[in-house]
Amino acid sequence: xxxxxxxxxxxxxxxxxxxxxAANHRATLIVYPGIGGTSRMYGIPYIELNxxxxxxxxxxxxxxxxxxxxxxxxxxxxxxEWLLAHFHVRGPVFVLGHSAGANAVMQYANRxxxxxxRAAFFxxxxxxxxxxxxxxYRNGFQTELIAAxxxxxxxxxxxxxxxSTEQWLDREHWDSNELRHRIDKISQGILLxxxxxxxxxxxxxxSGSLASFGGASLxxxxxxxxxxxxxxxxxxxxxxxxxxxxxxxEDHYFxxxxxxxxxxxxPSIHGALTS
Numbered sequence: 001x002x003x004x005x006x007x008x009x010x011x012x013x014x015x016x017x018x019x020x021x022a023a024n025h026r027a028t029l030i031v032y033p034g035i036g037g038t039s040r041m042y043g044i045p046y047i048e049l050n051x052x053x054x055x056x057x058x059x060x061x062x063x064x065x066x067x068x069x070x071x072x073x074x075x076x077x078x079x080x081e082w083l084l085a086h087f088h089v090r091g092p093v094f095v096l097g098h099s100a101g102a103n104a105v106m107q108y109a110n111r112x113x114x115x116x117x118r119a120a121f122f123x124x125x126x127x128x129x130x131x132x133x134x135x136x137y138r139n140g141f142q143t144e145l146i147a148a149x150x151x152x153x154x155x156x157x158x159x160x161x162x163x164s165t166e167q168w169l170d171r172e173h174w175d176s177n178e179l180r181h182r183i184d185k186i187s188q189g190i191l192l193x194x195x196x197x198x199x200x201x202x203x204x205x206x207s208g209s210l211a212s213f214g215g216a217s218l219x220x221x222x223x224x225x226x227x228x229x230x231x232x233x234x235x236x237x238x239x240x241x242x243x244x245x246x247x248x249x250e251d252h253y254f255x256x257x258x259x260x261x262x263x264x265x266x267p268s269i270h271g272a273l274t275s
Contacts, residue, residue, distance in 0.1 A: 006066055009082055016065035017083055018058045020046045026053030026273055027092045027118070032080070033058075034099025034126075034253075035199075036148060038065040042098070043258045045266065052270055054094070059083055061104070063190045071190050072198040077108055084115065091115055094269055098123040099226070099252065100199075106206035109213055118272050119215035121265050124224065124252055127207040127235060129199045130169060132227045137166035141225040149196075155186040171201055211239035217268070218242070219261050221249030 005017045018039070029049060031039045039058040049056055061076035062069030069075060095117045097105040102125035109116075126132050136142045146163055150156045162183060167173050174180065174197065183193030210216060218236050220243050222229045236243045244264060249257035 007083070007086060009079065013062060013069040013079065014067060015062075015079055015083060016058075016060035016067040017087075018056075019087065020044075020050060020056040022050040022053045022055045024053045025055050027094060027269070028055045028057055028089050029269065030084075030089070030093060030095045030117075031056065031058045032095065032097045032101035032105055033060065033064060034101050034124075035071075036064065037098065037101075037253070040065070041253065041258075043262070045262050048262075048266055049269075052266070052273065054269060054273075057083070057087060057089065063195075071195045073104065073107065073202075073204060074198075076104055077111075080104070080108060081111065089115060092118040092273070094119050094121070094272070096121040096123065096265065097125065098254070099126050100129070103127065103129070103204060103206050106209040106213060107204065109209055117215065119217070119268060120213055121217055121219065121261070121268070122210075123219045123254055123261060124221055124227065124229075124249075125210075125218060125232060126227045127210075127231070128203070128205040130201070130203075131231070133169055133200050134166060135228045135231075136226060139225070142166070144225055149192060152189045152192045152195075153183070153186045154188055158186060159183065159192075168196075169200060174201055207235050207239075210235060210241055213241075215272075216241050217244070219244050219246055219249075219254070219257075219264075221246055221251065221254060221257065223250060224252045226252040 005019050007015045007017055033039045060067045063071040093115045095105050102122035136145050146160055153159045180193035180197045184191045220229055220232050246257045246260055248260055
């Protein structure tokens with residue numbers, strides 16, 4: 001079982017980083033969850049990994065899990081870099097990123113340096129957040145997005161009205177209607193307007209990074225209301241990166257399918273350590 005760690009960064013940000021250290025440490029597996037999620041959903045097999053000599057470090061970026069702070073990609077990656085230094089992580093390193101966590105890991109790829117992962121496991125990766133929102137609106141799933149972020153506002157009706165169509169994804173519409181200011185004004189917990197602008201109006205396209213990320217493999221659910229699974233498969237094929245279609249995955253969150261994921265991840269790590 002991972003020991004819960006709530007760490008204080010120099011700026012006061014609290015980072016939720018459970019850690020399960022292996023007695024005979026040989027490698028570190030870093031787990032990076034998706035937006036608003038937690039690695040506690042993943043059923044991580046700590047005992048089996050520790051027996052292989054693999055320590056497990058779970059990173060919850062600001063506003064995830066028990067972490068505090070504002071949710072932007074730049075802040076998340078700064079916290080990630082600080083965490084690696086804080087734990088004195090040393091190679092070999094393996095990484096598992098789910099959804100937006102996979103995107104963040106790919107954005108960080110050129111900054112790993114000597115800690116460049118031996119292998120990366122990307123579960124239902126989101127290669128561009130704007131495409132995720134467009135997919136949801138065009139398939140009638142936008143209510144799930146609004147429901148997921150409504151916990152961060154005091155006026156759900158106003159938020160629903162402001163985000164009623166995908167027009168808010170247009171930069172001119174966003175700016176001319178002062179949507180960031182209006183949403184921040186009704187925010188609680190985090191500045192939701194800032195988050196939406198940072199993730200969905202700025203570019204975070206990492207589809208071109210997958211091919212250069214050595215040792216990557218994907219796990220894909222074809223049942224997804226958050227991101228087009230066919231696009232994931234197309235990008236994987238184009239990048240010549242192997243993927244596994246997980247028929248037991250119920251949704252984007254991979255409910256019911258995490259045992260299947262781990263049943264492939266653990267032998268892969270073992271093989272990399274013994275080769």
